[in-house]
Amino acid sequence: MPVKHNVDLSRYELETQHGMAIAVYRQQGDRLVFTHTEVPPEDEGQGIGSRLVRGALDDARRNGFKIVPACSFVVDFVRRHPEYSDG
Template sequence: MSVTHNAAESRYEMKADHGLAIAVYRQQGDARIFTHTEVPPEDEGKGLGAKLVRAALDDTRKQGFKILPACSFVVAYLRRHPEFDDSRS
């Protein structure tokens, strides 16, 4: 499953078995504020959310933007992967 950046919708998307998993952000200056992550209920617990968020954060960094979490899933991900957390800078 690959992750795509849907810039028109300000979100990252990944096709799952039962729908679309999304990581939504709001652009604010040189930062992307991640506001919502959603995985179809039937696909939860399979690691799709972590894969989606990892790809979104990698791409955000490659584009030169800071990462700011406002979504509980992204906050939890950043606790496990503090190298991505720009809110601590």
């Protein structure tokens, strides 16, 4: 399943076998502040969160946004993948 951008809800979504994984953001000008990620408990530890966040950050970049990690999962992801760091 691909990561989908749900503009109306200000989040990225990834359908899983057990529900919806989400990465919620708040837009501030040319920045997307990622404030919350959630993965169904049954899917934790299977790379779903990383796949979701990578897809969200790639889409944000393609659309000209800077990335601001504000939730611990996105902070850790960007720390492990510095190519996504915008300062």
